[in-house]
Amino acid sequence: MKVAHFRLCHSRKPFVIAYPGEAQEMVLDAFVQALSFYGGVPRRVIIDNPKTMVTYVSRSKERIFHPRFLALMNHYVMEPVACTPAAGWEKGQVENQVQFLRGRLFVPEPAFDDLEALNAWLRLRCEDLAERPHPEQQDRTITEVFEDERAELRPLGRAFDGYVEKTVRVRSTCLVQYASNRYSVPSRFAGHHVSLRAYAGRIVVVSGQDVIAEHRRHFTRNISYFEPWHYVPLLDRKPGALRNGAPFVGWELPEAMHRIREHYMAGKGGDREFVDLLLLAQDHGIEVVETACNLAVAQNTLRLPAIINLINQLVEPVITPLSDACAYPQLTLRPEADCKRYETLCSAEEVAV
Known part of the structure; x- marks a missing residue:
């Protein structure tokens, strides 16, 4: 594990975060996480000369910064100041912090299930250590001095996309x-x-x-x-790969789809049927197919035509009934049966003849 160290010069508030290595993207992410922790952006940053930040140091001590690191500095409008090589006293605060926190945080060696849990713990410990008295203002804690310093930090803004x-x-x-x-x-x-x-x-x-x-x-x-869904279109030509293909070994499907898969695979030609079901996700989306499978299991209708019918019901537009506000012609006079009207018509025809 590698640990990135940060420290604000005035308040001395520390921040540390662990990574599996010192790759460029991890250095960029460390800066983004540190600025988020402090809730603001300082005007300059004092750094060492690693290859991830400084690509060249001339005899006149001029630096050529790494393009991605320079993009990070420009994004937050910070001035990078590189120390003289082999001159640790120029960044003495961080050098001392490394020794101090090594004993406070990593002795005895902490044990966590994953890196996220370790970094969450380190973040909390940094907050705890900030409750110590400030080295120069003994009557105030580091946290109290940090509140004054934070007022001088510029707004954080949108986070840098550190890839x-x-x-x-x-x-x-x-x-x-x-x-x-x-x-x-x-x-x-x-x-x-x-x-x-x-x-x-x-x-x-x-x-x-x-x-x-x-x-x-x-x-x-x-x-x-592997992401098995990336390979589903290939199953149209080779459905047998669903059983032993490397992308599909140990595929953790939703419970309903897993049950339908087991039901199909138990019969002859079941792999073809399940592949046809998976291919429907290309047209209607994975969420629709999963919902239809849940309904099919609830209704105990696991046959493919029944599931396809459920998918069609989910994707077809809902026909809303006509609103009561529609205006229809209204009769003003109630119709009445009058057979004498017919006799009148007949007599009128006789007169016309």
């Missing part, structure tokens, strides 16, 4: 690779070039202006992560 982007080609297996793992995209994009955006905790794949896939980011090695 690292690259163009990749979708494999014939409908997978794109980032770092050591592979992630699936919809089958229609196989062989196409798409934009892969890597965030600290997720992978987003974009084609043109549309987000076509999104996955939770994993830090394993040489593993493929």
Whole structure:
């Protein structure tokens, strides 16, 4: 684990957040999280010289900042100030904080189920540590001094979209690779070039202006992560892949759809029927198909034609009855039966002849 450290120079309020590494997208996310924690934007930031922030240091000490880091600084209108290499005293507050918080937060070593739980705990501990007396204003706590400092911070505004982007080609297996793992995209994009955006905790794949896939980011090695719905259109030609195909192994379907799948697979040709049901999601949406399956299970009508009928009922427009406000012709005189009128007509014909 790597821990990013932040500290406001006046109030000394700390903020730390943990990541699996020090990649560019994690550095960007750390700044976004820190500014959100402080609730405002300072006018400048003092940094070290890692490759994720500074790409080149000349002999005259001039810096060339990383384009994405510079985009972050420009977004929040902050001035980056890089320290002299190997001159730790220029950022002494953070150097001291690293040693101090290492003993306060990581001894004994904390244990959590996931990174989100660890970072939530670290955030609370930073708030607790801010209740200590301020090193220069002993009669006030760090939190109290921070309230004065926060008034000088500029408004936070819209958060920076901290991703690292690259163009990749979708494999014939409908997978794109980032770092050591592979992630699936919809089958229609196989062989196409798409934009892969890597965030600290997720992978987003974009084609043109549309987000076509999104996955939770994993830090394993040489593993493929599938979204089974991306491969459903391919089942139209190979329905047998539903049983043993890698994308569908361990597919966790909603309870009603799982029950219908088990019912179909028990019979001959059931995989074809269930594939036909899955393909309906392309036309009507996954939510509609799931709702129809729930209704079918509730009504104990698991046959495919019955489910298709339920889908049609869900997607057909509802015919509303005519409003009472419609105006119809109203009779002013009540009709009365009078046979003498017929006799009058007959006598009139005789006169005419």
